[in-house]
Amino acid sequence: MSVRIGRTLPPALAPIGFRNIAGGILAMFMGDKATTAFAEKLKEHFNVKYCYLLSSGKASLALILRALKELYPEKDEVLIPAFTCYSVPAAIFRVGLKIRICDIEPETLDFDYNELAEQLSAERLLCVIPTHLFGVTADIPRVRELVGNRDIPIVEDAAQAMGGEFRGRKVGTLGDVGFFSLERGKAFSTVEGGIIVAGSERIGKALQGQIASTSAYSLKEQVALIIYAVVISVFSRPWLYWIPRSLPFLGLGETLFAPDFSIKRMSGFQAGMTVGWQNRLSKIIGIRVKNAGYLTKSGMKSTGDSELLSSGLVRYPVIVRSNSEKISVLRESDRLGLGGADVFPGTVDTIAGLKGYLVGGTSLKASSIVERMVTFPVHPYVTEADMKRIVGLIRKPAGDARKISEFIKNAEERSR
Numbered sequence: 001m002s003v004r005i006g007r008t009l010p011p012a013l014a015p016i017g018f019r020n021i022a023g024g025i026l027a028m029f030m031g032d033k034a035t036t037a038f039a040e041k042l043k044e045h046f047n048v049k050y051c052y053l054l055s056s057g058k059a060s061l062a063l064i065l066r067a068l069k070e071l072y073p074e075k076d077e078v079l080i081p082a083f084t085c086y087s088v089p090a091a092i093f094r095v096g097l098k099i100r101i102c103d104i105e106p107e108t109l110d111f112d113y114n115e116l117a118e119q120l121s122a123e124r125l126l127c128v129i130p131t132h133l134f135g136v137t138a139d140i141p142r143v144r145e146l147v148g149n150r151d152i153p154i155v156e157d158a159a160q161a162m163g164g165e166f167r168g169r170k171v172g173t174l175g176d177v178g179f180f181s182l183e184r185g186k187a188f189s190t191v192e193g194g195i196i197v198a199g200s201e202r203i204g205k206a207l208q209g210q211i212a213s214t215s216a217y218s219l220k221e222q223v224a225l226i227i228y229a230v231v232i233s234v235f236s237r238p239w240l241y242w243i244p245r246s247l248p249f250l251g252l253g254e255t256l257f258a259p260d261f262s263i264k265r266m267s268g269f270q271a272g273m274t275v276g277w278q279n280r281l282s283k284i285i286g287i288r289v290k291n292a293g294y295l296t297k298s299g300m301k302s303t304g305d306s307e308l309l310s311s312g313l314v315r316y317p318v319i320v321r322s323n324s325e326k327i328s329v330l331r332e333s334d335r336l337g338l339g340g341a342d343v344f345p346g347t348v349d350t351i352a353g354l355k356g357y358l359v360g361g362t363s364l365k366a367s368s369i370v371e372r373m374v375t376f377p378v379h380p381y382v383t384e385a386d387m388k389r390i391v392g393l394i395r396k397p398a399g400d401a402r403k404i405s406e407f408i409k410n411a412e413e414r415s416r
């Protein structure tokens with residue numbers, strides 16, 4: 001990654017405003033009131049009986065898995081996509097379960113359903129985790145059809161898809177239990193945070209016990225969150241983002257396998273930051289849909305058909321022709337500050353720390369995604385001029401940097 005001084009887009013972002021931070025600070029003095037009120041609103045919105053608020057998406061997943069382990073003590077394998085966020089295998093590893101992977105299709109980023117049908121017959125399978133990667137919706141009704149009458153809970157990973165819909169149904173409520181992430185690069189953000197929504201009575205109740213034994217944020221930790229919220233709010237603006245991005249010790253954009261994350265109940269500060277969340281979410285999704293639509297109309301083919309993309313992507317995924325093209329596109333995107341990113345560095349089976357914890361599955365198609373996928377930002381700080389330049393990057397034939405710059409200049413002149 002080269003250091004660039006000047007306007008630079010973050011690859012993914014849900015902007016945090018000072019109003020949200022002020023709301024959070026006020027709520028810190030309200031005890032559990034703010035978290036309870038937010039959970040009640042979520043229950044109503046998602047029409048579920050159970051909703052729990054935590055410190056992150058991975059913390060939410062870890063507690064879901066602990067609850068399932070308690071319900072099905074004889075089972076210890078979790079089936080996940082071969083290409084997903086490293087936090088997912090980290091949460092599974094953290095609770096002492098084994099990982100089974102299933103390949104995914106480059107066209108949909110969803111399971112290879114032929115392989116899924118086979119993997120679902122594994123005897124020790126505790127649950128399956130379909131994932132709405134980058135907000136591209138996964139076909140959970142199809143997973144349910146394949147599960148049939150076997151008792152295999154569907155845990156819906158909607159970490160990147162809060163506010164999305166699949167055929168008119170709210171994402172997060174299609175499985176037996178679902179979770180969202182409120183980290184800074186997601187649909188909307190409380191710095192960090194996680195939400196569990198459960199329609200299943202059994203799982204909802206089992207989770208109650210898990211939540212009761214989870215600790216709260218200390219006052220010092222909440223103050224650290226306030227500082228972090230202010231830093232994100234200021235430095236995620238494109239004119240300043242180059243500063244944190246050029247500090248290697250911050251590790252922005254790095255994906256690490258880190259199972260020693262903390263598991264806490266959401267704090268009053270985070271819950272208070274959600275003031276006006278429904279409006280904020282629908283506004284941000286509207287912008288993302290519009291920006292993704294612009295890229296698609298300009299000829300940039302994304303994975304997934306328009307229905308799968310209609311829920312507001314947190315990143316716009318594109319599969320280019322070769323790994324060398326991906327490298328040159330990323331290099332040029334870096335040089336121009338366009339926020340192109342390659343997200344997760346490998347398939348789950350390539351994570352060194354998981355040796356001995358993987359029990360099967362394939363990743364051939366997922367590896368081709370790793371080789372060739374680039375994602376681009378569609379968040380509210382992306383302007384039309386940025387999008388024109390992004391389109392120019394992808395439309396050009398792979399070549400050297402000078403040719404790419406010429407191509408972008410020509411594309412910009414043509415579109416004026």
Ligand SMILES: Cc1ncc(COP(=O)(O)O)c(C=O)c1O
Nearest residue numbers: 056057058085087159181182183
């Ligand atoms: C698909 C997916 N699942 C789970 C998570 C974990 O969420 P969090 O970062 O809030 O722990 C992420 C976060 O990037 C994700 O992208």
